[in-house]
Amino acid sequence: MKSRVKVRVKVSDLTRYLICPRLVYFSAKEHHEGMAKGKERGFIESILLKELAFNLHKFYGERKEDDPEPEPESESETEEEHAKRVIEDIVDGVERIYKEELKGVEKDFFEEVKEDFIRSLSMSTKTENGDWLEKVRTENELSELENAYGYEREHAMLSEKLSMSGSVDKLIRTEEEVIPCMIKTGKCPEYSVWKSDRVQLAAYAMLIEEEFGFETTVKRGFVEYIRNAESRETQIRRRDRALALQILKRVKRIKEGVYPEKGGNAPCDKCVFAERCETRKTLLSALFGK
Ligand code: SF4
Structure with missing residues (x-):
């Protein structure tokens, strides 16, 4: 008898x-990850932004254990020049850190995006977005926690019980708490965090509790909307956990082969699967008159 393959779900x-x-x-059928055609620039910018979020402490002069000795500052260096130098320094290593993700990207194109990125961020110290650097330099609850306790970058977790795995961007451990933090490069909501971010944090909370033991309850998490230099704290509520578990079950069924209905606000116009989705619809219509 054929044994049933255990379906594994990622938090993503x-x-x-x-x-x-x-x-x-x-995605499960075609293992499509990474860069969609025509969206390379946005993809690279997201990676650059993410790397900035891992290094924000450098903007306000903090140094982590594994950071190399900083270059001495020249007396005549202005704040803008210093910020530009920090940004250049951070994005310099990106090609090596994200080697796998950037596979296939032309070197010249990457350099061009990188240059534009550095220019736009350096300029944002003076334009209508002028508060980006200011905000990054201002202490907040998250930066205080990071400075006091540090964080583990991309902490990977796996729960056999839930058949779920995930890697949380930052994991902060204080004496009393374990706190997940996610970096988001998309739009920042006006208040609080997006619903999908709450669900994702609840899923990480459940993975953390499995890993750190029954006494650990994750009560809160952070979302860092790096494009806007905003970090938002959110409580991990029972209803977020319930929703995450419900979605987990549905995802498992889909990964087992159930073809789902499309989402209410499905972004079909910019979807990499649009063609396959359409072909499947046509096939189903021909077979079942759907
Ligand atoms: S084309 Fe639309 S319905 Fe199909 S997978 Fe993409 S977003 Fe979903």
Whole structure:
């Protein structure tokens, strides 16, 4: 008798489900990760922004244990010049850190995006977005926690019980708490955090509790909307956990082969699977008159 293969779900699948359940279906079938055609610039910018978020402490002069000795500052260096130098320094290592993700990107194109990125961020110290650097330099609850306790970068977790795995961007451990923090490069909501971010944090909370033992309860998490230099704290509520578990079950069914309905606000116009999705619809119509 054929044994049933255990389906594994990634936390990122839950977020994908909330955008459109069919994205989970096609991603599972085609193992499509990484860069969509025509979206290379945005993809590279997201990576650069993410790397900045891992190094914000450098903007306000903090140094982590594994940071190399900083270059001495020249007396005549202005704040803008210093910020530009820090940005250049951070994005310099990106090609090596994200080697796998950037596979296939032309060197010249990457350099061009990088240059534009550095220019736009350096300029944002003076333009209408002028508060980016200011905000980054201003202490907040998250930066205080990071300075006091540090964080583990991209902490990977796996729960056999839940059949779920995930890697949280930053994991802060204080004497009493374990706190997950996610870096988001997209739009920042006006208040609080997006629903999909709450679900994702609840999923990380459950993975953390499995790893750190029954006495650990994750009560809160952070989302860092790096484009806006905003960090938002959110409580991890029972209803977020319930929703995460419900979505986890649905994702498993999809990964087992169930073809789902499309999402209510599915972004079909910019979807990499649009063609396959359409072909499947046509096939189903021909077979079942759907
Ligand atoms: S084309 Fe639309 S419905 Fe199909 S997977 Fe993409 S977003 Fe979902």
